[in-house]
Amino acid sequence: MTDHAVFTTTRRVLLVVVVAVQLVLTLPALVEHHQSPAPWIAYALLCCVLAIVAGHVAAGRSERFPAVEGAVVLVSSVLATTALPDQTSFGPADWAFGLIGWYLLLVLVERPALLVGALAAHVCFSVAWFAHAGNGDVGTAGVVILSGTSFQVGVLVITRVLVRDARLAAAAAAEHDDARTREELARQREQDLKAGFEGQLGALLPLLADLADERVSVADEATRLRCSVAAVQLRRLFAENDDVPDPLLHELTACVDVAERRGVAVSLAVSGTATPVPTEVRRELVAPMAQALAAATGRAKVSLLRTPTEVRVAVVADAGGVLPQRGTAVTVETSVHSGLVRSEARWRTT
Structure with a gap:
């Protein structure tokens, strides 16, 4: 009352x-x-x-x-x-x-x-x-x-x-309504995270099943590439849910870290100030770069360019067999020359 x-x-x-x-x-x-x-x-x-x-x-x-x-x-x-x-x-x-x-x-x-x-x-x-x-x-x-x-x-x-x-x-x-709202938001976030993890694990489970059944071998180059791609994707997914001031740069750094652990020499160049980027758009911006880093064998160069009207993520890596990526929110261009893969993803903010 x-x-x-x-x-x-x-x-x-x-x-x-x-x-x-x-x-x-x-x-x-x-x-x-x-x-x-x-x-x-x-x-x-x-x-x-x-x-x-x-x-x-x-x-x-x-x-x-x-x-x-x-x-x-x-x-x-x-x-x-x-x-x-x-x-x-x-x-x-x-x-x-x-x-x-x-x-x-x-x-x-x-x-x-x-x-x-x-x-x-x-x-x-x-x-x-x-x-x-x-x-x-x-x-x-x-x-x-x-x-x-x-x-x-x-x-x-x-x-x-x-x-x-x-x-x-x-x-x-x-106060009760606020608590219910926070609880519902937390539940929804948990469901979103679970759906995201399930999507990534869905790509990983066939690989694990093949390894367990000995249908593939880690000695095979294609199998190692699949493992490398899965590792980069999972690491990016974990980074996606971190609470940081610059999520896009944080996810790029996470992918670079996985590649460096494999012995790839990676240089990262960042230009411009942080720009709010939706989660789905970040996934599409990072995906081409993540695949290129997963396939890289020796060296790679990653660049992040941010302007008031556009965000670009580009990578040049000595990797072969990288498939072109497509996005619904971003424009992706991928080319291969003399064993070097060049991939660039662009998203217009306006």
């Missing part, structure tokens, strides 16, 4: 209370004890405020001008209190004292500080008028003040507790 829902429900209940008190308790007292126009004007002003609040409650809206409505209620309090007959303050003729407190609750329930100030002003003025005019018994006045204001303050306290609980519940629900 939100703050608005708490205040709307509270105002509906208070509206019923005010209507009941005004019609059942205060109207007969007004008719019986007052003949001057001032208390009737106060009563009419309160009815106007009641009609406005009822319209807002029916429409499900908050009060637009609660401070103005509170001021009208206090004016009604002054008119009704100053028109009391002699010796009748806090007695049956003082119909407005308790009713004004309920009205203040009705219009200012969303403004606790303003409500407390208005209630205090109402009580202080009533007590000051009582002391000034000497109207009535002090004990009776104390009982009326205590019984009326304590119940109204209790309603205010209960409302604030409900608002606090609603906010705590909303915060807990939001």
Whole structure:
């Protein structure tokens, strides 16, 4: 439940209370004890405020001008209190004292500080008028003040507790939703990683099966090339999931590291600043270079060029039998001359 829902429900209940008190308790007292126009004007002003609040409650809206409505209620309090007959303050003729407190609750329930100030002003003025005019018994006045204001303050306290609980519940629900979202994102990421690993292992499993069944031998050049390609691909896949500032360069370096472990002399040249590159595009940019490095036997040169409009990954290696690569997001050009393979992958950022 939100703050608005708490205040709307509270105002509906208070509206019923005010209507009941005004019609059942205060109207007969007004008719019986007052003949001057001032208390009737106060009563009419309160009815106007009641009609406005009822319209807002029916429409499900908050009060637009609660401070103005509170001021009208206090004016009604002054008119009704100053028109009391002699010796009748806090007695049956003082119909407005308790009713004004309920009205203040009705219009200012969303403004606790303003409500407390208005209630205090109402009580202080009533007590000051009582002391000034000497109207009535002090004990009776104390009982009326205590019984009326304590119940109204209790309603205010209960409302604030409900608002606090609603906010705590909303915060807990939001935290739960955030946790569910993070959990779902983590699960989705895990599934993506699993799918990626399965794709790479799908290319590796036939090789492992052939080696296990002795259908191929590591002494065979083609088998060694397949193993080398699988090693570079797996190393690139592991690097793909690392959290680094420059993922593309990190994946290129991982492939270069595998080639260097095989004894290939690799030089890496980097130009330009890091540019955000989607994962699928990085895979297609790195794939031709990774295959060339896997097939390289002696030396290779890798270059990474980044401009505001284009990213290029090129490799020149003394490798044979490298198949041309194709990409959906990048343009790949591969050529072989005199035992040297030249491959370049280009991706336009715009």
